Amino acid sequence: MPKYKLTYFNFTARAEPIRFLLSYLNEDFEENRFEREQWPTIKPSMPFGQVPVLEVDGKLLNQSVAICRYLAKKASLAGEDEWESLLIDIAVDNIFEIRQDIMKNFHEPDGEVKIKKKELLVKETIPFYIERFEKIVSENGGYFVNGKLSWADLYFVSILDHIKVVTNVDMVDGCTNLSKLKQTVLNIPQIQSWIAKRPGPIF
Template identity: 45%
Template sequence: MPDIKVTYFNGRGLGELIRYLLKYGDIDFEDIRIEMDNWPALKASTPFGQLPLYEENGKVASQSLAIARYIAKKVNLAGDDEWQNLEIDALADTLTDFRLKLYPFYHESDPEKKEALKQTLLSETVPYYFERFEKNITKNNGYLAANKLTWVDFFFATSLDSLTRILGVNVGEKYEGSSKLKKKVEELPAIKTWIASRPETPF
């Protein structure tokens, strides 16, 4: 078995997708968690000054989605052909676009401005994306792409979890397909076991 390490902050965020995929594939790994206070001293030693990092037999890679694609091939969560992989990648990039729209709200310190940003997210941004996610889920028999369970469904589930924690609102409950897909991922035996045993973290 390869010697695998996953390094991320002491939270879920982008690191959780990698953890989900490894747990799903029953691949052992060392779950290294960096406290925020220790990050500045470690940042310069990382390839591009960011986390997560994936290490396998001494070789290190960054970029969460590239890592996810790599693991997905190992655990049979990639597409069956290049077109399906294109569909999966397109949805993953769309999820990233959506996540980036949360950043101004997440980093805003002024309470009034923060509340205004939140309302815009809930009334405009979330409906725009989730109405389209719902169409994809309906078209793909309950999954986001490829008519089957793929790694982008894991990315969707962890992103929806992050969104709920950031906004303090379960935005997925309004969207039946999205809620069912998140639950489907979280009810997979390996993921269910991980969720029950993972550390409680602030994000």
Template identity: 55%
Template sequence: MAPQYKLTYFNVTALGEPIRFLLSYGNIDFEDVRIEMEQWPSLKPSTPFGQLPLFEHNGKVIHQSMAIARYCAKLVKLTGSNDWEALEIDSAVDTINDLRQKIAQYHYEPNEELKASKKKPLVEETVPFYIERLEAKVKDNDGYFACKKLTWADLYFVAILGYLNFMLGKDLIENAPNLQKLKEKVLALPNIKAWVAKRPKGHF
């Protein structure tokens, strides 16, 4: 029987990997469609808003990676047990996503001179600011980002960490022991471990 869910994204980790992690965690079978960059210009006009990922279920198609991830988190029961817990988790995820956007603004800057000027403040100020506070948050929550238990914020961070490291060209958590332990815990989850072992080797 064909999978009930279909995820279409580029052949990379990036914004698609948190969704893949969440579905894998819940042992939910899904079709993992990967688009090569050279295919994208011809496919882009046929997408709802000219962007990926796309998520399909029962003939319905939706875009927006964070909305999809949050939906998948509900499917696999990694959201909060009440509205305040859900708020704590969303706050952690949005903070991680803020960091991603700041790193991406540097990485995808087309002007090489401007890009070079952005690197020092990013590496010496912005990234340490975020990592120090994320590290403290995990320490204060007994090894997790929120609610002192495993939530989708933890899977989101670990799933996207490789992409952040790729964009910045360094290991963001090399001096953050609590974040390192969190990464190890998530990657040791049986279904996540199985996904990482079998997933296609993307470009990054």
């Protein structure tokens, strides 16, 4: 019986970093994937009305970044000491921050506001973050932190397709170091195997 049961929509988005980490760990996790029209009936049973939710030993856990950190510790991808863990946490929170900005815009109900803010996002905010990410990875031997693979790298690569679908921006386009990092992560056998078999559309 799998120890982990992941409840999320039948697409990548916010669950994909968790799926990357579970795959990296070679965990045989169960997926409770649902379609958009099922969400209203599922939402009330989720803590804080959100997904992804990971069920571990019967306990329902929300907050994807916290879940990823927990799994990353098991995978020895969360830093060798407290200082390194801090640098990894900062990198993840920087990535999470721009992801949140993008998704807030995507879910903006007012069409006019959405278009206006999306322009600012695509022209200024996203490039601002990309420039900094590229510099950080160039200064850290091809990874976000200290020249070695961490869950910040997995987190970043796991959301690239999603961001491209939502914004039409390829965050590694024209960035030598980010492009290489993407390839490094996609070359990890467990990630390759996950991507080859994963069901559902990329979103």
